[in-house]
Amino acid sequence: MAELVFFSGTMDCGKSTLALQMDHNHRARGRGGIRFSCNDRAGDSTISSRLGLRTDAVEVESGTDFWDEVVVRRTSGLRVDYLICDEAQFYSPSQVEQLARVVDEMDVDVFAFGITSDFRTRLFPGSQRLIELADKVQVLQVEALCWCGRRATQNARTLNGIMVVEGEQVMVGDVAAADDAPFEGVVGYETLCRRHYMRRVTAHGANLMAGGDQPLPFDVDACLWPGAGELPRQ
Numbered sequence: 001m002a003e004l005v006f007f008s009g010t011m012d013c014g015k016s017t018l019a020l021q022m023d024h025n026h027r028a029r030g031r032g033g034i035r036f037s038c039n040d041r042a043g044d045s046t047i048s049s050r051l052g053l054r055t056d057a058v059e060v061e062s063g064t065d066f067w068d069e070v071v072v073r074r075t076s077g078l079r080v081d082y083l084i085c086d087e088a089q090f091y092s093p094s095q096v097e098q099l100a101r102v103v104d105e106m107d108v109d110v111f112a113f114g115i116t117s118d119f120r121t122r123l124f125p126g127s128q129r130l131i132e133l134a135d136k137v138q139v140l141q142v143e144a145l146c147w148c149g150r151r152a153t154q155n156a157r158t159l160n161g162i163m164v165v166e167g168e169q170v171m172v173g174d175v176a177a178a179d180d181a182p183f184e185g186v187v188g189y190e191t192l193c194r195r196h197y198m199r200r201v202t203a204h205g206a207n208l209m210a211g212g213d214q215p216l217p218f219d220v221d222a223c224l225w226p227g228a229g230e231l232p233r234q
């Protein structure tokens with residue numbers, strides 16, 4: 001029996017890598033699938049992994065109807081046994097409902113991959129609907145880490161390395177490597193543990209507080225930015 005599975009986690013925990021691996025494994029056994037993505041960092045109509053893999057995909061737009069996408073291919077004789085749905089946090093709730101219908105009424109497996117919550121810790125509407133409807137929600141085994149070494153559970157948005165809590169929900173961007181200096185005016189992301197998210201301490205902020213010459217991690221938990229410790233307002 002087909003299933004709707006949501007593989008979820010923070011940014012940079014290996015979701016797109018797993019999406020490409022699952023597609024490869026199913027295809028290698030003769031199954032037919034369609035790859036979808038939405039707003040991938042590498043550009044439209046692409047699934048890209050930070051491990052270096054990159055494959056073409058159908059770009060999901062606001063008018064995309066997953067039911068029609070499967071029907072059109074099956075009608076023209078193509079085999080569709082499964083869908084790979086990357087960046088699924090950006091799909092609309094009604095598109096997620098279409099995915100559930102494709103599973104139940106066409107017996108197509110749907111493997112969806114996406115981040116659960118946004119830079120304000122709020123669920124993306126697409127992720128919320130997936131959590132509500134999925135047969136299984138699987139948290140990825142590879143843990144993204146906070147600069148302090150704890151498991152990262154939050155995706156912070158940064159500007160010049162400083163965490164921001166105001167802005168549009170959707171802003172395509174990437175996480176920086178630990179030794180990259182934050183670029184002037186560039187919006188980025190950083191995975192943080194809840195404690196450092198709540199206190200708004202990014203790696204850059206922690207380095208500044210440590211005087212810049214002390215290797216991380218160190219104990220900055222007594223040092224707080226003004227406003228840190230408050231939950232970001234909606």
Ligand SMILES: Nc1ncnc2c1ncn2[C@@H]1O[C@H](COP(=O)(O)OP(=O)(O)O)[C@@H](O)[C@H]1O
Pocket residue numbers: 010011012013014015016017018048049050051142144
């Ligand atoms: N140079 C590297 N060597 C080994 N693993 C890497 C390297 N760069 C990235 N990775 C792995 O790739 C993961 C990110 O994979 P990716 O599929 O792009 O994540 P996601 O789609 O969840 O944002 C990292 O957590 C890390 O495990």
Ligand SMILES: Cc1cn([C@H]2C[C@H](O)[C@@H](COP(=O)(O)O)O2)c(=O)[nH]c1=O
Pocket residue numbers: 010011012015016039040041114115117118119120155156157169170171172173174189
């Ligand atoms: C937290 C957050 C993230 N995004 C964007 C940034 C990236 O383009 C994607 C996540 O991609 P990944 O493959 O999981 O790294 O989402 C956003 O638009 N808004 C946010 O709040």
